[in-house]
Each structure stands twice: as C-alpha cells, then as structure tokens.
Amino acid sequence: MQIKEESYQEQKYLESVIADAISMAKKKVDAVEVAINKSTGINVSTRLGETENIEFNSDGVLGITVYQNHKKGNASTNDLSPKAIEQTINMAIEIMKYTSADPYSGLGDRSQMAFECPDLDLFHPSDFNVDQAIRQAAQAEDAALACAEISKSDGGHFNSHYGIRVYGNSEGMLQGYRASNHSLSCCVIGERHGQMERNYAYTASRDINALDSAQSIGLKAAKKTVAHLGAQQVATMKVPVLFSPEVATGLIGHLASAISGGAIYKKSSFLLDKVGELILPDWLTIKELPHILKGVGSAPFDSDGILTMNKDIITAGVLQTYLLSSYSAKKLSTADKPLKSTGNAGGIHNWRLQSSNGAADFASLVKMMDKGIIVTSLMGQGVNLVTGDYSRGANGFWVENGEIQYPINEFTIAGNLSDIYRNIVTIGSDIELKTNIQCGSILVEQMSIAGK
Numbered sequence: 001m002q003i004k005e006e007s008y009q010e011q012k013y014l015e016s017v018i019a020d021a022i023s024m025a026k027k028k029v030d031a032v033e034v035a036i037n038k039s040t041g042i043n044v045s046t047r048l049g050e051t052e053n054i055e056f057n058s059d060g061v062l063g064i065t066v067y068q069n070h071k072k073g074n075a076s077t078n079d080l081s082p083k084a085i086e087q088t089i090n091m092a093i094e095i096m097k098y099t100s101a102d103p104y105s106g107l108g109d110r111s112q113m114a115f116e117c118p119d120l121d122l123f124h125p126s127d128f129n130v131d132q133a134i135r136q137a138a139q140a141e142d143a144a145l146a147c148a149e150i151s152k153s154d155g156g157h158f159n160s161h162y163g164i165r166v167y168g169n170s171e172g173m174l175q176g177y178r179a180s181n182h183s184l185s186c187c188v189i190g191e192r193h194g195q196m197e198r199n200y201a202y203t204a205s206r207d208i209n210a211l212d213s214a215q216s217i218g219l220k221a222a223k224k225t226v227a228h229l230g231a232q233q234v235a236t237m238k239v240p241v242l243f244s245p246e247v248a249t250g251l252i253g254h255l256a257s258a259i260s261g262g263a264i265y266k267k268s269s270f271l272l273d274k275v276g277e278l279i280l281p282d283w284l285t286i287k288e289l290p291h292i293l294k295g296v297g298s299a300p301f302d303s304d305g306i307l308t309m310n311k312d313i314i315t316a317g318v319l320q321t322y323l324l325s326s327y328s329a330k331k332l333s334t335a336d337k338p339l340k341s342t343g344n345a346g347g348i349h350n351w352r353l354q355s356s357n358g359a360a361d362f363a364s365l366v367k368m369m370d371k372g373i374i375v376t377s378l379m380g381q382g383v384n385l386v387t388g389d390y391s392r393g394a395n396g397f398w399v400e401n402g403e404i405q406y407p408i409n410e411f412t413i414a415g416n417l418s419d420i421y422r423n424i425v426t427i428g429s430d431i432e433l434k435t436n437i438q439c440g441s442i443l444v445e446q447m448s449i450a451g452k
Contacts, residue, residue, distance in 0.1 A: 003125040003162070007040075011164050011176050014038065014060075017080050018168040021064060024082075025089045026170050029096075031067040031107050032089075033169040033305065036060050041161025044133040046141055048153055051134050060164070066092045070101040107304075108326030108341055113173045114307035117300035121293040122179035124207040126160045133158045136214050140186040143218025149229060150222050154187035154198065160208065167305045177300055182208040186218050190225040199225040199377075204434045206294045227397075228376075231409040234398060234451040240372035240425070241413055241447045242365055242399070245432035247378050248442040252286075254417055256348050256437070258385050259319065261328025270388035270418060271319065278317045280421050283356045286314040290349030297436025303346035311342065313351065323348065353439040359429040365443050367402035368426065373449060374399060375413060388417040412450040420444055 018034045025032035038060025045053040065074040066089065073096025077088040128136075137156035144150055159182065166176035185202035201220035203212035212220075243251055255271075263269040271279065280286075290308035292298050301307055304326045312320045324332070325345035333339045343349075360368065379393035391414040397404045428440030 007178055014166045015176055018166055021085045022168050029066040029068045031170045033065050035167040036062045037165050039161055039163045044137050044158045045155045046137040047155040064088050064092050067106050070103050070105055071096045071099050072105045104330040107169050108306050110171045112306045114175050114301035115173055117175050120298045122206055124180045125162045126208040139214035140218040143215040144186050144188045144222040147222035149190045149192055149226050150188050151191040152189040157185045159183045173305050180206055184211055184217055186221040188221050188225050190229050192229040197225055197228040228407040231407040234408050234411055236451050237449050238446050240369045241444045242369050242374045243442045244376045245430050245440050247375055248439050249432055249435050249437040252437050259322050261322055261324040264322050265328055265331045268386050274319050279319050280314050280317040281424055282317040284317055285354045287352050288313055292350050295350045297350040299349055302343045306341045306343045308343040308349055351437045353427055355427050359427050362428055362430045365428050365441055370402050371400050390415050390417050414448045
C-alpha cells in the first residue's frame with residue numbers, strides 16, 4: 001500500500017530531523033529531548049442526507065525541551081527547516097533562563113529508556129477516498145432514520161487517521177512508531193408524545209476492517225434512543241446501581257487519575273498513601289497491558305521515552321503502585337525508598353479488569369441487582385479527586401424483580417469513590433474494548449439517588 005511506504009519514508013525523515021535537532025542542542029545545554037507527533041487523515045460528517053463537513057489534516061509540531069543546571073525550557077515549531085529548529089532551540093534556552101531550578105527536572109532513567117521497542121501492529125492505514133467516507137457516515141445515519149420514532153439526526157461521522165510518533169534525547173535514544181485510528185459514529189434524536197431523547201453509537205479500531213458495519217451502528221443508535229423514550233423520574237432513595245460498560249470505564253478512569261504521580265506529589269488525591277492497602281474488593285485485579293497487538297491503548301514507550309511494561313495496578317483489591325512519570329518518580333522518591341518511572345508519562349495503556357469470581361453477562365447482573373438503577377449516561381463534572389466525593393447527573397433505567405421496567409432521567413447519583421470502589425459487588429463480561437480502560441458493567445451495592 002502506497003500509504004505505508006510513504007509514511008515509512010516520512011518517519012525516517014522525522015527521525016533524521018530529530019537527530020539533527022539533538023545534535024544542535026547538545027552543543028549548548030546539558031541535556032535535551034525532542035519529540036514530534038504528526039497526524040494525517042480525514043473527518044467527514046453527514047446530516048439528514050447532506051454532507052455537512054469534510055476535513056483533511058496533515059500536521060505536526062516539533063517540541064524541544066532543554067535542561068541546564070536543573071532548569072528547564074521548552075519551545076515548539078511546525079517548521080522543520082534547520083534554521084527554524086535552531087531558532088526554536090535558542091528560544092527554549094532563553095525561556096529556561098527565566099525558570100527556577102528544579103532538582104527533579106531532567107531526562108528519565110537511561111536504564112528504562114526504549115532503545116529497542118516492540119512492534120505492536122498498530123499501523124493499519126485506510127485508503128478510503130472522500131466518497132467512501134461520506135458513504136459510511138450516510139449509511140449509518142440512514143439506517144437510524146429508517147427506524148420508527150427517530151425524528152431527527154445529529155449526524156453520521158466517519159474518521160480515519162494515522163499518526164507518526166518520534167522521540168529522541170541526548171542519551172542516545174531515538175525511536176518512532178506509526179499508529180492508525182478509525183471510527184464511525186451516529187447520533188440521532190427520537191420523539192414520542194412530545195418528549196425527545198438523544199443517543200448515539202460508535203465503533204473504533206486500529207484496523208478499519210474491524211469496525212462494525214455502518215448499518216449496525218445506525219440501528220444501535222436508534223435502538224438506544226428509542227429505549228429511553230417515555231422516561232420517568234424516580235424518588236430520592238438508596239439503591240444498588242449498575243454502571244453500563246460505557247460509563248463504567250469512566251468510573252475506573254477516576255481511579256487512574258487519583259493514583260497519577262502528579263496528583264500524589266501535589267497531595268490532591270483521596271488515594272494518597274494508599275499503596276499496599278485494600279481499595280477494591282479482594283476478588284478484583286487490574287492489570288496494565290501496553291503491548292497488546294492492535295490495542296487501542298498500546299504504545300511501546302511513553303512521553304518520556306520510557307519503555308512501557310506489563311504491570312499489576314491492583315492485585316486482589318490491593319493498590320500496587322502509583323502511575324509515575326520520570327519527574328513524579330524523582331519527586332516522590334525518598335532516601336530509603338527510591339522510585340522509578342512506571343512508563344505512564346502521558347497516560348495509561350490498556351487497563352484490564354479481572355475477577356477471581358468470574359464475570360456475569362449483563363442480563364445476569366440485572367437479575368442479581370433485583371431492584372435498582374442502571375446508569376447508561378452521565379452528565380456534569382461533579383467528581384472531587386481530593387476528597388473522593390462523587391455526584392453526577394444521570395440517565396438510565398429502573399429495575400425491579402430483576403427486569404428493566406422503564407427508562408428514567410433527571411436524577412443524580414452520589415457517594416464517595418472510596419466507598420463506591422469497596423462496594424463493587426461484581427463486574428460484567430460485556431467488556432468495552434473501544435477505550436484504554438477495558439471493563440464490563442460494574443454493579444455497586446448501594447448509592448444515593450436524588451430524584452424528584
């Protein structure tokens with residue numbers, strides 16, 4: 001495929017640009033790191049049979065960070081000519097002069113750098129042309145609009161991109177990799193007796209051939225929308241809550257944020273000083289698996305150039321580690337307990353939840369809950385990671401006698417994340433694979449519901 005050859009040549013060119021930039025900077029400062037992320041692709045959207053938007057992009061910014069006497073400066077440019085790069089280096093040095101010395105700044109541990117990194121099969125570019133992209137978006141929307149009670153559309157959307165990531169530093173590391181991302185989504189509005197509901201469905205993958213069909217995405221969006229028509233309100237109460245996979249990933253995402261090195265050294269996390277303690281049920285384990293082939297969250301190295309690695313985040317409910325960048329590892333190290341980067345500068349990589357009790361399908365979880373609420377969408381930003389207090393607007397379904405009775409809306413779920421995590425009853429086998437947190441539904445024993 002021509003795209004593969006052209007992108008390979010582009011990666012080699014970017015590697016040579018970074019090598020030259022490092023060589024220039026090393027003559028002026030103690031240490032330097034240079035990185036570029038270049039993205040190329042197309043975005044298309046349709047609405048009610050019309051092509052609404054077509055966007056092409058091919059852009060990337062070269063970032064240069066210099067270090068001298070524990071001072072740090074950075075600058076960036078999208079001009080890759082030698083003259084522009086030299087000016088950018090000088091700008092970073094000038095900025096550095098006005099920063100305070102920080103004993104923890106600098107490059108990561110050389111022994112952890114990805115001088116060799118694995119091929120994770122992340123690059124599956126599409127040669128779709130504009131007409132094919134429009135057809136995908138339009139077919140998803142048409143399938144949804146053909147369903148009864150779907151009255152309006154927020155559009156079909158098709159996205160296909162590939163990126164080139166190259167990182168190098170003055171320790172001699174210089175690595176790059178290519179990765180692709182494709183997605184198709186549809187958002188529609190249903191109406192019944194004057195009441196309107198909006199919902200959506202999407203599919204995403206590294207490989208375009210692994211996307212769900214446009215028709216199935218449109219039908220799923222319509223089905224989800226219609227299922228929420230006729231929503232009622234519920235009274236204020238305390239009941240079990242079942243988070244569907246789409247929102248369960250967010251619940252675990254708060255855990256990832258709370259154990260990030262930045263939150264810990266700033267003492268702005270409710271999980272401060274919790275390594276080695278039980279924070280989840282003892283049957284629940286979370287692993288990070290950054291080298292899954294074609295994985296949505298896979299990456300051979302992090303933003304510091306540190307080789308990513310498999311690791312246990314939670315083992316039998318016990319927190320094993322914080323998520324550390326090179327900087328936060330240095331910041332949190334003590335004389336009797338030196339720490340190293342966990343390869344998480346820039347985020348997490350493929351979290352997998354595992355239950356020693358097994359995982360039930362969604363219908364079984366509903367029966368197990370017997371009476372309570374299924375949450376299918378959340379609104380608002382009511383999460384305080386300092387205290388763990390959690391309060392979000394929600395929509396979903398009322399369950400009684402182990403069966404869904406009717407849709408509900410305009411209610412709030414509340415609790416404290418420490419309690420929510422400890423009171424997880426079980427997890428589902430309906431695993432969401434489209435994000436870097438891969439888990440099924442999560443059943444929580446009890447939460448406060450604020451209704452009418």
